[in-house]
Amino acid sequence: MPDEQRPQRRGAARPSAVVSAVAQLADECATRLGRPLEVLDLGGGTGGVAVPLAEAGHRVVVVDPSPDALAALARRAREAGISERVRGVQGDGDSLDAVLAGHEVDLACCHGTLEFVDDPEATLRAIAAALAPGGMLSLLVSGRLAVVFAKALAGEFAQARSALTDPSGRWGSTDPLPRRFDLEEVESLLTRTGFTTVHTRGLAILGHLVPDSLIDSDSDRAALAELDELLVAGEGREFLRTLGSGLHVIARRD
């Protein structure tokens, strides 16, 4: 996983923040439906989200093209004793029809994956088709503006400019990420593909700008995370979400 996908290493956007948000969303959906959920995790990798969801009693199918990730997922699921509730299938957005065989899911996760697919709009349409009407999507993508700020503050002005002006938000030809997103672009993609955005959040707004050398302890990490929360909580400052190195969007399938 590229560093840009690991904001926790910079100290502020704990991956657990997204996992907790998804766990809470799953809880709410399960309470509403009165049963455990059927969940799809597209690009779910080694199961960072799938395993905790299965531990909470939900059934999760992880669709991912990487055999290595799926092997690690199977190992983790076995170790956690929840193999019967986690199914790993090698594939991508085009495989969803065949994998789900007409069964709709209640919740779909797509975290750190839309950056890598050939056609994000087609992938979101495939996810929408896999979801039951009213089903929920948790989408996490890398934010473009975050890398513009990070590169500029590191004195990499040409890379900052490239990230800002390149249609895919890449800072150069050696950028490990094929694509980054603006929040508006994500919301518009979701609207076009049959979703209504319910909640958006920027992760690691300040956190990813602070050099690692200045973060000494867990309490530093916690203080930065709290600063990020406070920053966007203030009236009139919601727009700062768009500076998150991760953009986390919860949306409902229309």
Ligand SMILES: C[S@@+](CC[C@H](N)C(=O)[O-])C[C@H]1O[C@@H](n2cnc3c(N)ncnc32)[C@H](O)[C@@H]1O
């Ligand atoms: C950055 S990792 C994210 C893993 C996991 N979702 C997480 O948040 O930790 C990206 C994942 O997307 C998968 N991937 C790459 N191309 C894909 C595609 N076209 N369709 C679905 N998944 C893809 C990779 O194999 C990898 O597991």
